Structure formats: structure tokens, C-alpha cells
Amino acid sequence: MSMEDYDYLFKIVLIGNAGVGKTCLVRRFTQGLFPPGQGATIGVDFMIKTVEIKGEKVKLQIWDTAGQERFRSITQSYYRSANALILTYDITCEDSFRCLPEWLREIEQYANNQVVTILVGNKIDLAEKREVLRQRAEDFAEAQSMLYLETSAKESDNVEKLFLDLACELIREAKQNKLDNNDTAPMPGEGKTISYLSCCSLN
């Protein structure tokens, strides 16, 4: 059996309406580019990137899903084993924001209750076309106990931060879980405090 070279392995699944920029976010993070004119994602795409956080190797398995309804049942099968979900909308598209409750219902139904969810407002480079105010999204995220971050896949704004902060949070939870398991029986998902991530802000 091969011992793979990492300390942690996390599954991250990106969800959200078609066209909000999920694929671009993943490509930006894993390949460092902004893909020109690629078609809509079919089914799910799978990518891996290993990052180092505080000397520990963290392997991130990133599942980029198609937003269209007809791929929903494929996408849903990935929720259960996901460690983190990146729920993405497009700040220049009110509609993509209004669909969020629907996505939350999906999460509620299919994801495990320990999953870390982060809400991402993408395309902040298009500030002049903004339709969803930051405050509104922040309030929404807070009400749903989600983290919130605004990004631009195009300008590479906050993209690294998104994934690295998420990895930090997952490591923190993994360590916490280990501790819990050692003394009392764990109550998964209960009383999980949501902290804004600060452990590894980037330069």
C-alpha cells in the first residue's frame, strides 16, 4: 500500500448556479489561469492541489460541479462525503443570489452535518455592474452561519485566500474532532462556532 505524501486530505465541492464562475475559480486556484471561453461544465470536474499550511501538507480534492438542473442528481451524490462546500453566486446577477436558499436546502438535505460551508460572491472586478450589495450578502451568510468572501477569478482577488482559509478551517476542525473523540463521544455538527478565518492570511 503506498503511503501518500500528505498530512490531510479534504474534499471540497463547489456548487451554485451555472455561469457564476465556479470553474474559473477552480482553474485560477489550481492552474493559475483565467480560462478564455470554455464551455459550461458537464457533470463534475475533478482537480487536485496540494498546499502547505504551517508546515503541514494538505491535499485538496476539488470537485467542480455543473450548475444546470439536469446534472443535479450527479452533483448531489458528492455532498455526503464533502468536507467543505463552496456555495458561489455572481455579485452582478441578482438571480444567482436569489437561488441561494434553494442551494441551502440541497445542502441541508444531502450534506453531512459537519460540512463547512462558505458563501462566495464572485466577479467583484465588475464593480460597476454589481447587483448584490456586500452588506446584504454578509447578513445573509451570517444568518445562515456561513463564512463569506468576495472574489474575482479574473483578477485573482481572494482566490488563494478562499481555498487556503478553508483548508485552515478544515485542519482546525479535524484537530478539534480528534480532541473530542479522545475524551467524550462527539456530537457532530452541534454547537459549531463559526469564526472568521484569520489563521493564514496571505501577503
Add this chain to the structure above:
Amino acid sequence: MADTGAVAARRCDSCSSSSVSMETISGLTELEDLEKIYQQLCAEEKEVEAELDRLVGQEGTIHTKMLALQRMGPNLQLIGGDASQLSGMITFTCSLAENVSSKVRQLDLAKTRLYNVIQRTDDILDLKFCSDGVQTALRNEDYEQAAAHIHRYLSLDQSVIELSRQGEESSAVDASLVMLQEAEQKLKVIVAEKLDEAVAAVDLAQVERFFKIFPLLGLHQQGLARFGQYLCSQLASKAEENLLLATGGELGEKRALMIFADTLTLLLEGIARVIETHQPIVETYYGPGHLYTLITHLQQECDRQAQKIVDKFIQQRGYHNKFQIVQSSMMKSLPGERIEPRELDPVLAEVTLMNARAELYLRFLRRRMTADFEVGDAQSITQEHQQNVEKLLKHCLLSTTMQELIGYYIPMEEYYMRESVNKAVAMDSYEKGQLTSSMVDDCFYIVKKCISRALSSSSIDCLCAMINHANSVLESDFREVLYNKLRQGFPATTLQDIQRGVSSAVSLMQSSLQQGKFNTLGIESTENAKAAFLNDCCKLFSQGGGSGDQAKIESCLSDLVNTSTKFKDLLQEGLTELNTTAIKPQVKPWISSFLVISHNIEEEEFNDYEANDPWVQQVIINLEQLMAEFKMALSPVIYDHLTSRMTTLISSEMEKTVLKCSFSRLGGLQFDKELRSLVAYLTTVTTWTIRDKFARLTQMATILNLERVTEILDYWGPNSGPLTWRLTPAEVRQVLALRIDFRSEDIKRLRL
């Protein structure tokens, strides 16, 4: 100061007159200074003399050299004359060469012009020839010939034609041009009409005849469009006929179950055949890169017809209806309308077959179009062409329709799997003589079946989704069932049933990973099993799947492997329980009965024991009975794990017991014999090496067999040889003390 400066100055110029000037001399007043200067001048004089001698000595050589130079004088004059002559010649040659080369250039220019003239004359002649020829050809309805003339005319250099119109022959050329242009227009109309007629008359020969003419007139797109139209109408009528046949009934029961998949297959195979048949004609007459255009036209008809078939399928099979029932019964377990999983079998099989056919067809299209582009594109297929192909294939209606069908298929298959597993658990039964209760085989059979069916759809995403669901069912639902049974208290017999369940679960896990291949690699081979299954998948998808697809499957499969690990953990947990509840209570008294048998014995008792074994034979018989029960009931791998635990238990119990006894010399020998018998027996019932587990006991027996206390030193420390002591010095002393005939002072005095 001043004179040191003067001395320095002198050194700079040794060959000139003395560095001491007359003024300096006359200015001198002190004798001391005078003497100093005098000394200096004397030294200078000497130096000058030596220099003069040296120069005089050179005179001879210089003289000879002068003579030689004088002799060379006339020769030098000769060379000078030759050189100027040569230079004159070179200048002459140079101008001559320049002269010639300019003439050559002129000639070259003339030649090029001549060529152009010939070309233009040719063109003009061709123009005439074409305009004459086209008339005749048109009159004779020889459209191929006419088109060939027009093609020739179209390929003429338009600027040359322009120029010719300005020349002397202008009127004649003009006339030809006008005639040709008219003929071109006329021919275009005729060819289009004729093709339409042929299409209407369903006359393939004529259709092909005029189809070939279009590219000669520069009408590639139009030709392909009309030809595509023709092929589409052919396909459409055939497809409608087939669909009518399909929905008309009158089919055998067996075929009827797959009729829509069959109909779709007929459609797709038909199109593939059309492409195969007409590819050569397109390639030959239209050139490479045009197959894509034709396929774009055909795909439109394919989409239309496939949609019709799928619509009928949805309608007649109640596909959406079934999906809705499934969905609502999965959402809430309220009693509502439910579907028997068995009822879904045919429709699930049919839909996966449909998707597999579509995938096969799309792969065929990709291969053909890519190959066609590759002929035309310079090195490898251009990015733009590649994108066109992908766009056509991924976003055609056929693809999206199939994606929708698969989208409904997955929850239904999931439902099928969950419901069937639940049922298998509910109807669990155990037949005597079986290693597993029915639930285990049934559950894994179901899971395997569902994954195989998903695999047969040829859709990687579909397969991965079902692997995910299978994993979820096994890891949560099924594992929970086993776990709960394990927790329900431990009467020995039920417990064994569970053991059977778990153990078979683990081994079945592996065989399900291997898609039914028999697995001889044992319990540690999950990784291999995964690799083998992955290999199978790869073969299946080798034509279409990139490395990304493989990574996806691999990742989903490794989750399944993780689940298998969880089953193994559960198994270990169960084994521990079994060991403590079913084995330990029985084995412990057998071992401690050793205490009752005195090992403080003399010759007579020893011989007695020899004749009537007091202890070990009975223990072996007891163990034999106990193990036989387990051996029958458990799978070999589990049985082995269990015996391993049992031997560990026996050795530790033995150790504790022996330390409570006392031994004579012969008692030690007796114990040694007993231990050997026990180890020999245990070796036969397990595949693990048990010598290691009994190493400490064997060493204790060795100690109890010693003649004298000090004899231990023959085996200890530097004398231990190959023996590695598992007993600490303190333990050695403790064991020695069990011998009643060893004096404690001797033992204390030992240096270990």
C-alpha cells in the same frame, strides 16, 4: 634633497650626456660635494665606455646586413612593377564582371516577363477555351465538363484578367468573360435545380452527381447543406418508420423491454453508416475539413429523431412518473405511493443502454471529425477546430437529452439500491451450514448489480455518482445494521452469526470491487482490487476518457476502499468481543486446571504421568472441539484471526498459571513435554507462526529443566548464541525459584 632628485633624473636618460650639468659643478663650493659629484661622473664614464664597446662590437653584423640589403635592391624594383601590373588586371576583370552580371540581370528580368506573358497568354487562351467549352458542355448537358471550365476560370488570376482587358485583345477577352460569368450563373442555377429534383426523386446517383459539382463552383457550403438535407430526409423517414414499428406493439416480450433503446440504436447506427458511406465522396470532392459541416447538418436530424424516441420512451414507460414517485418516497418515509424496486429493473436497464449507445455514437463522430480535420490542419488539429467539435458533441440536443435521462436514472437507481438493501436486511435469514446469513450476499449482490448497471451506461459521471451512493448505503445503512446487531448483547451463537456477516461483508466488498472476479489475494488486497477494477473501467472508457476521468473514478473508488477499512475495523471489534465472551470463559479454566496437577514429582509419578496423561491431552481435546465449532462456522480468514487471538490468550494464561506452581527436576521435564505437545497441536490449527507467541513459555520450560542453578549461565549473556531472551533477569530468577530443589542463595548469587 636636490641632488637625490638629480640622481633620479640621470637614471631616466642613461644614454645622453651626463646628468650633472656644468652649472651644478661650477656652483659647487664644498669639497665633500665635489667629491661626491666626481665619484658619480667617474662611474658614469665607465658605463659610457662599456656601452661604446658594445656598439662597436655590433658593427660587423650590421655591415653584413647592409650588404644583403644592397643585393636585394634590383629584385624589389621588379616586384613593384609586377604588382602594379596585377592591380591593373584585377581592375579590368572587375569591371568586366560587373558588365556581365548586369546583362544577366537583364536577361533574368526578361525571362520572368516572358513567363508572365506566356502565363497570361495561356490564361487568355484558357479563358477562350473555357468560354467556348462551357457553351458546348452546357448544350450537351455535360455539367461536369461545364463546371470544370468554370472552375478553371475561377482559379485564374483575376488581376491578370483585368490587365488583359486593357490590352489589344480587350474586346475579345471581354466577350469571353461576360460569357463565362453568364455561364457560371446559369450553371449554378441549373445544378441547384437538378440537385433539388434529384433529392425530390430520391435518386441517389443524381444527388451525388450534382453534389460533386458544387465545390467546382465554389459552393461548398451550399452543396453540403443540400446534400445534408437529402440525407436527413432519408434518415427521417426511416426513423419514423422504426418508431412507428416500435410503438405499434406486436413484438416479442423480450425485445419489447428494450424497444426504445433498440430504436435509438437503429437511428444512431443508421447515421453512422451514412457518414461512413459518404465520407469518401466529401473528402475527395470537397477536401479535408468539410466532414464537420456535413455532420453538423446530420446532427440536427439526429437530435430531432432522438428527441422523438426519447419522448415516446418517457411517455410509454412512465419514466417521469416513476421518477416522481421514487423522489417523493425518498424524501419522506411517509406511506404514499411506492414502487417495488423490481419494477424499475427494465426501465433502468433500458435507459443505461440508451446512454451507452449515444456515447458510442458521439465517440464515433469525434473520431471521424478529428481525423478529417487532422488531414487539413498543418501539424495537429487547430484549437478552433477542436473547440468546434467539442461544442457540437457536448451541446447537441442528443447529449443534453441523454444527460437529462441519466439525471433521472441516478435517483431511481439509488432508490432501487436502498430499497433492495433494506429488504434484504429485513428478510435476513440464516441457513445452517452457510458461512453467512442471506443478507450479506444479497446486499452485496444488489450493490454490485447497481454499480455494474451504472457502468454499462458508459457515462463516467453516472458511474461515479452510483459509486458514491453505493458507498453511502454500505457505510451508513448497511454498516449500521451490522453494528447494531453487534451491540445487541452477546449470546455466543448470535454473535457468531454477526461474525459471519461482517467477515463475508469484508470479503464481498473486495469481490464487488473486482466486478465478480474471484479474489484469492485475501483480506489485505483491497488496493489491488481497486486497481483491478479501475483497470476494467479504463478499458471500457479507453476511447473516450481522458486522464481526468480516470482520476475521478479512482477517487470515488478509494472512498469505497475506505469503507472496506471501516468494515475491517468492525470485524476486529467483533472478534475482540467474541474472544472475550465466547472463548476466554471456556479456555481459562482448562488452563488453570494445570494447578491441580502436581509438578513436584519423583520418578514413579513421572512414569505414571507418562502412562496416563494428567492434563495436556484433555486440554487439546477441549480446544479441538471448541475450534471445530468455529472452523465450521467461520470463513477461513476470520477463523485464522480468531485462532490467533486464542493462542495469545492461551499463552498468557499459561504463563500466569505456571508462575503459581512449584516444580521438581522431573516436574520441569514434565512441563516441557506438556508445552511441546500444546505448541505442536496449536501449530496445526493456525497458519500464523505461534512459536513466537510461546517463546517466553518455552524459555521458562528451559529454565525449569536445568540441573543446577548455575547452568543458566551456559545459556545467558555471551553464551546465549542464537537464543534471544524474552525474560528479564528478574523473571529468570522468579522462574528458577519455582524449582523447589534450587536454593535461593544460589539464585541470588547469580550474576545476570
